[in-house]
Amino acid sequence: MKKLTAGDPETKSADIVGSNIEALRSLFPEAFGEGGVDFEVLKQLLGAAVDERDERYGLSWHGKRRARQLALIPSSGTLIPCPEESVGWDSTQNLMIEGDNLEVLKILQKSFGGKVKMIYIDPPYNRDADVIYNDDFTDPVKNYQMLTGQIASDGRKLTSAAEASGRYHTEWLNMMFPRLRVAHSLLQKNGVIFCSIDDAEVAHLRIMMDEIFGQENFVAELIWEGANKNDARQVGVCHEYVLIYARNRESVEREWGLNKEGVEPVLREVARLKKLHGADHETASAELAGWFRANKAKPAFANRRFRNIDDRGAYKEDDPTAPGGRKFELRNPLNGKVIPLRPNRGWSFDQEEFNRLVEEKRITFVTETTIMVRRYLHETDKLTPPSVFYQPARSASERLNRLMGAAVFDYPKDEAIIQKFVQMACGDQSGSIVMDFFAGSGTTAHAVLMQNAADSLDRRFILVQLPEMLDESRPEQKIAAEYCLGLGRPRNIAELTKERLKRSAASITAASGSSPNDNGFRVYKLAPSNIRSWQPNASDLEGTLLANAEHLVPGRTEADVLTELLLKLGLDLCVPIARREMAGKTVHSVGGGVLMVCLADGLNQQVVEALAHGIVCWRRDLAPAGDTRVVFKDSGFADDVAKTNMAAILQQNGITDVRSL
Numbered sequence: 001m002k003k004l005t006a007g008d009p010e011t012k013s014a015d016i017v018g019s020n021i022e023a024l025r026s027l028f029p030e031a032f033g034e035g036g037v038d039f040e041v042l043k044q045l046l047g048a049a050v051d052e053r054d055e056r057y058g059l060s061w062h063g064k065r066r067a068r069q070l071a072l073i074p075s076s077g078t079l080i081p082c083p084e085e086s087v088g089w090d091s092t093q094n095l096m097i098e099g100d101n102l103e104v105l106k107i108l109q110k111s112f113g114g115k116v117k118m119i120y121i122d123p124p125y126n127r128d129a130d131v132i133y134n135d136d137f138t139d140p141v142k143n144y145q146m147l148t149g150q151i152a153s154d155g156r157k158l159t160s161a162a163e164a165s166g167r168y169h170t171e172w173l174n175m176m177f178p179r180l181r182v183a184h185s186l187l188q189k190n191g192v193i194f195c196s197i198d199d200a201e202v203a204h205l206r207i208m209m210d211e212i213f214g215q216e217n218f219v220a221e222l223i224w225e226g227a228n229k230n231d232a233r234q235v236g237v238c239h240e241y242v243l244i245y246a247r248n249r250e251s252v253e254r255e256w257g258l259n260k261e262g263v264e265p266v267l268r269e270v271a272r273l274k275k276l277h278g279a280d281h282e283t284a285s286a287e288l289a290g291w292f293r294a295n296k297a298k299p300a301f302a303n304r305r306f307r308n309i310d311d312r313g314a315y316k317e318d319d320p321t322a323p324g325g326r327k328f329e330l331r332n333p334l335n336g337k338v339i340p341l342r343p344n345r346g347w348s349f350d351q352e353e354f355n356r357l358v359e360e361k362r363i364t365f366v367t368e369t370t371i372m373v374r375r376y377l378h379e380t381d382k383l384t385p386p387s388v389f390y391q392p393a394r395s396a397s398e399r400l401n402r403l404m405g406a407a408v409f410d411y412p413k414d415e416a417i418i419q420k421f422v423q424m425a426c427g428d429q430s431g432s433i434v435m436d437f438f439a440g441s442g443t444t445a446h447a448v449l450m451q452n453a454a455d456s457l458d459r460r461f462i463l464v465q466l467p468e469m470l471d472e473s474r475p476e477q478k479i480a481a482e483y484c485l486g487l488g489r490p491r492n493i494a495e496l497t498k499e500r501l502k503r504s505a506a507s508i509t510a511a512s513g514s515s516p517n518d519n520g521f522r523v524y525k526l527a528p529s530n531i532r533s534w535q536p537n538a539s540d541l542e543g544t545l546l547a548n549a550e551h552l553v554p555g556r557t558e559a560d561v562l563t564e565l566l567l568k569l570g571l572d573l574c575v576p577i578a579r580r581e582m583a584g585k586t587v588h589s590v591g592g593g594v595l596m597v598c599l600a601d602g603l604n605q606q607v608v609e610a611l612a613h614g615i616v617c618w619r620r621d622l623a624p625a626g627d628t629r630v631v632f633k634d635s636g637f638a639d640d641v642a643k644t645n646m647a648a649i650l651q652q653n654g655i656t657d658v659r660s661l
């Protein structure tokens with residue numbers, strides 16, 4: 001039975017360097033000698049593409065090399081499940097993760113690498129009030145625990161205020177670079193990232209994203225108009241930006257569509273009237289016209305020309321001619337008569353297409369020779385997204401204040417605009433994963449829930465938010481800190497996020513009557529690994545390994561260890577887990593028998609035999625498509641004989657991948 005140790009890839013988050021090397025090796029095997037990569041050979045293979053000039057185009061700053069390395073170092077952390085803080089733990093596919101986003105993104109790499117369809121982030125813009133947290137190379141998880149007050153600080157400088165540090169852009173770039181680098185590998189091939197930013201850093205962000213994502217994968221720089229800052233000097237800037245990059249632009253859907261404003265409620269009303277009146281289209285159309293009159297103040301009113309109903313849905317009657325159209329003798333296929341064309345106009349179809357439209361009853365004959373064409377709302381309900389969006393910033397704040405019942409979060413983004421981004425990037429695909437790793441108040445999740453409620457699809461969200469402490473002695477944090485206290489929760493921003501998620505789901509259900517399919521979310525929290533020897537002290541590796549006769553960190557549960565195994569083996573956190581008692585011990589089966597885990601103590605000779613047979617039978621019933629890995633706790637075995645027997649019995653029954661922690 002092989003013991004998993006700190007050196008095994010299974011005990012770490014994704015090894016990005018390792019996969020880079022493998023990718024390079026598969027492309028250029030000749031460039032790999034005994035000692036590693038032979039750059040001279042690689043240069044020859046790449047020919048004219050190699051740029052060896054001293055002066056090169058690009059963005060350079062102090063710490064860039066370190067920032068690049070930071071993205072490559074695997075995380076030694078894990079995520080601790082918190083069902084008691086979650087909603088619908090057993091049924092939900094949504095995740096809300098508390099932690100520093102760089103560590104969390106690395107930890108998610110194996111389970112979600114290449115699977116995320118859309119990322120939206122709204123990072124600190126590097127304005128005066130923004131706090132940029134320093135990353136720590138040597139012990140990032142401990143650094144995080146100190147930053148968030150979970151363990152005492154040893155006096156290290158915790159934060160750096162932008163301008164005061166004298167390295168205005170540098171700190172920000174050092175913070176953003178590794179996060180975007182890791183985010184890149186989380187995106188699926190046709191995935192896209194949207195990043196909000198303002199004038200302070202847009203120029204740098206654009207060049208940095210060009211470098212990380214590739215200039216060829218730049219999709220657009222959107223203008224988001226809406227905020228008039230009071231500090232205007234020469235020019236009153238009232239917009240910010242959203243940069244969009246694709247993982248691979250060639251793979252992204254060719255046409256992005258945006259639902260036209262107010263279409264959804266009309267379609268719902270039409271469906272209701274059709275159900276009510278069946279083939280009586282006249283009554284249904286009359287009632288639809290009345291419905292439009294009653295909704296004059298709503299966005300739906302913009303679609304009032306679609307007030308007729310037939311079997312297909314709601315339609316408007318359109319003129320089938322236009323000034324630049326086709327000029328020819330159009331004949332009515334029903335009687336052969338020529339339909340006259342008005343001067344200076346042409347038809348919007350040819351004879352063949354017209355015949356088809358007549359057959360499909362998409363043409364209204366006002367007279368035998370006067371026609372209109374029916375345009376259906378559900379077929380014209382999408383428009384190409386513009387590059388300028390308008391939404392007053394204040395309205396998002398006011399809505400959030402109403403939702404939360406207090407002004408707990410400054411400058412939230414507008415969920416209606418983020419919902420449009422979700423429509424654009426995810427389209428009609430079910431199961432898309434949408435991520436936001438600077439979640440703040442959780443606007444992105446709110447937008448996903450709204451879109452899911454609107455079109456009944458089941459996109460998932462993953463949020464990451466630092467449990468940034470709220471200090472009631474600071475006037476700007478007082479309301480939020482007291483709010484958390486009122487909830488009986490710790491005073492930090494992640495608590496606001498979770499409360500927002502609960503309230504958003506409830507308000508969507510109340511407003512639309514159609515509840516999102518998945519209203520819940522699972523809460524996980526960043527923490528050091530459950531296995532002591534997997535989080536070695538870098539300065540005393542040998543010492544830590546020897547000191548750990550008992551491997552599990554005290555106080556951690558079986559669920560904690562199971563979660564870490566899922567993450568380190570690259571399984572989805574929401575994969576189904578079943579459990580069975582056998583020989584008095586609990587065994588967990590993950591993903592229908594892909595992984596079977598028993599973390600019980602007291603595995604002596606008698607228990608081992610019964611337990612091994614129980615596992616073999618259960619696996620036979622589950623019949624997983626591939627191999628099964630079975631994991632035990634090393635210290636759970638009474639002695640080496642019991643351990644060897646367990647491995648032998650399982651092996652005799654075709655289970656060869658048996659490990660211990």
Ligand SMILES: C[S@@+](CC[C@H](N)C(=O)[O-])C[C@H]1O[C@@H](n2cnc3c(N)ncnc32)[C@H](O)[C@@H]1O
Pocket residue numbers: 099100101102121122123124133409411412413414437438439440441442443444464465466468493
């Ligand atoms: C500008 S706010 C996002 C606001 C959000 N879009 C909304 O609508 O509410 C940025 C958030 O990122 C969080 N943050 C900053 N650094 C972080 C880090 N290293 N890891 C996780 N979250 C972080 C901050 O606490 C803050 O809440």
